[in-house]
Amino acid sequence: MNFEALFASLAGVIWGIFGGALPGISPSIAMALLLPFTYGMEPVSAIVLLASVYVGAEYGGSIPAILIRTPGTNSAAATTIDGYEMARRGKAGEALGISLMCGLVGGLFGLLVLSTATEPLARVALAFTPPAYCALGILGLSVIASLSGGSLLKGLIAAFMGLMVATVGTDPVSGVPRFTFGHAELLGGIRPILVMVGLFAVAEMLEQISSPAWAKADARDTRLKLPGLAMWRRLWKTQVIGCSIGTLEGVTPGAGGTIAAFMAYNEAKRWSKHPEEFGKGSPEGVAAPECANNVVTGTALVPLLSLGIPGSNSAAVLLGGFMIHGLIPGPLLFQKAPEVVYGLYWGLLSANLFMVLVGLVILNPCIWLVNRPKPYLIAFILALVCTGVYAIDQSLFDLGLVLGAGVVGYAMRRFGVPVLPMVLGVVLGFLVESNYRRSLVLSGGDHAVFMQDPVALGLLAVAFVLTAYSLMREFRTK
Amino acid sequence: MTFSRDTALGLFAMALAGAYLGAGAGIPESLLSDSVGANGVPRVIGYGLATVGLVLAARSLWRPASTDEDDNPAGALARAVGLLAILVGYLVIVERVGYPVSVALLIAASAAYAGAKPDARLAAAAIGGAALFWLMFGKLLGIPLPGGIFG
Structure with missing residues (x-):
């Protein structure tokens, strides 16, 4: 790996963290914005630059999630639960430290999997048929019970509301418009990030406007705090969970970091010695999703490199980067341009290390920023939200949707309805419905297709066991 | 029987489900449609929401929650x-x-x-x-x- 590629890695991480931290700039947008600059670059440097943006953006999304309850990316939504609670309790520095170091562990593990197990894992990706994708979405929805905050009925109401939002737009099979009410802007559906920004950030500001001023933070609480030995001991099991789930979800095209983060959060809670702390500022609640979504930055490249299948928007932009330089990802890439593949591995390694270095430099100023006087902080968060949302599609209609979601989020708080099941419904609704119906089209309407596909059957069985276990625990604690 | 926030939420969920099902009934049929249809999944979601809303409202009427206070004036x-x-x-x-x-x-x-x-x-x-x-x-x-x- 030459100096140019190393510099590209550093620049990519900085740009990625910056983009990921801005609501509205997704990892794929941050990558796409740099795509034109890669034309004149060496192929290795170009690919390393784009992959480093991806690594940086996935991490950057968690910074506003922890500090201002605004996930910068979809996959950072699960981090808001305990990250923001830790910040509210004066532990923002500790939460950011855990997020940074668990992100590093996840990123390095993902790279290890990518570089050693690409070929066998590619077969897993190929085994995913529409019934399996549908079952994967149902598995994701099975965590609703444990995200319901003690009221399963209210959690279900939220989840159904999320699923309702996911049905807005063009029907995935017949192409007819549904619930668009004549608005062309709704034909493509409602982006999950719009709902999340409204439910989390706008609703929080509506709540904060009538709350008393924040107490002045202690100087020790406003500094980044990396996890010590005792914390690492506490988090090891969580990280094993994050790494396992991140690997499975990452190699599955279309699954992605969001499902991985929520499932890792759920499993970390299930296996924790302190499940009662989850939702109230648990360090494990930050570590699990951060580890999982950073594993995905490596493992999501498995189907791209081995089969040429871009499993996510970010992988699709990376595929564009390969094609600009006349490279076609797939089995032949390892023979025709091994220097690019190995350069990418080294680039991902340096990107993860640079992520920590850059994080150490920028996190203290970020913590300082959120400890400014409350009126100014509210004003700047709202300006950031309004600008970031507009940046997605240059649409004021989207901003209206975000304000609407903010009102819904505020009302849900007043009625004690948890918002996370709604987020899960919005994220997974389309995946479940489109693949359920595709499966039935392929089987001629026979539901037995879900029992005949071994992957689907396995995932449905796991979903059933997880749901039954969560329900039993819910009823036992009442 | 006491009318609480949970009762209101349950009734709201039922009303929302009704409006959603009503809007879903207006989805046009397509020749390209499958056996489920464009309104098939929305119907399941609507009836599911209505059922949960009904259960929540009924439960809150007969067994009101002890912490059902409005802490947000x-x-x-x-x-x-x-x-x-x-x-x-x-x-x-x-x-x-x-x-x-x-x-x-x-x-x-x-x-x-x-x-x-x-x-x-x-x-x-x-x-x-x-x-x-x-x-x-x-x-x-x-x-x-x-x-x-x-x-």
Whole structure:
């Protein structure tokens, strides 16, 4: 790996963290914005630059999630639960430290999997048929019970509301418009990030406007705090969970970091010695999703490199980067341009290390920023939200949707309805419905297709066991 | 029987489900449609929501929750509505007035509404913040922001 590629890695991480931290700039947008600059670059440097943006953006999304309850990316939504609670309790520095170091562990593990197990894992990706994708979405929805905050009925109401939002737009099979009410802007559906920004950030500001001023933070609480030995001991099991789930979800095209983060959060809670702390500022609640979504930055490249299948928007932009330089990802890439593949591995390694270095430099100023006087902080968060949302599609209609979601989020708080099941419904609704119906089209309407596909059957069985276990625990604690 | 927030939530869920099912009934049929149909899954979601709403409302009527208190007084709701009005105001003027001026007004208005004193510091924060966002999104990221009165 030459100096140019190393510099590209550093620049990519900085740009990625910056983009990921801005609501509205997704990892794929941050990558796409740099795509034109890669034309004149060496192929290795170009690919390393784009992959480093991806690594940086996935991490950057968690910074506003922890500090201002605004996930910068979809996959950072699960981090808001305990990250923001830790910040509210004066532990923002500790939460950011855990997020940074668990992100590093996840990123390095993902790279290890990518570089050693690409070929066998590619077969897993190929085994995913529409019934399996549908079952994967149902598995994701099975965590609703444990995200319901003690009221399963209210959690279900939220989840159904999320699923309702996911049905807005063009029907995935017949192409007819549904619930668009004549608005062309709704034909493509409602982006999950719009709902999340409204439910989390706008609703929080509506709540904060009538709350008393924040107490002045202690100087020790406003500094980044990396996890010590005792914390690492506490988090090891969580990280094993994050790494396992991140690997499975990452190699599955279309699954992605969001499902991985929520499932890792759920499993970390299930296996924790302190499940009662989850939702109230648990360090494990930050570590699990951060580890999982950073594993995905490596493992999501498995189907791209081995089969040429871009499993996510970010992988699709990376595929564009390969094609600009006349490279076609797939089995032949390892023979025709091994220097690019190995350069990418080294680039991902340096990107993860640079992520920590850059994080150490920028996190203290970020913590300082959120400890400014409350009126100014509210004003700047709202300006950031309004600008970031507009940046997605240059649409004021989207901003209206975000304000609407903010009102819904505020009302849900007043009625004690948890918002996370709604987020899960919005994220997974389309995946479940489109693949359920595709499966039935392929089987001629026979539901037995879900029992005949071994992957689907396995995932449905796991979903059933997880749901039954969560329900039993819910009823036992009442 | 007591009418609580859970009862209201349950009834609201049923009403929402009814409206959703009603809107779903208007989805046109297509020759390309499958056995489930474009309205098949929405129907399941609508009936599911209605059922959960009914169970919640019934349970809250017969077995009211002990912690069912409104800890968010009407004053808080009024404050939230005020902030929402500022945001809607931004939404209305941004295309006409332009991004830099609108976002400066948004920062000034929301900070003042949240308790900042209307002084030179507030003006500097509004102008500086607007310039920062404009440079970051408009110039660095190249996102076309509404020009408004500046064309």
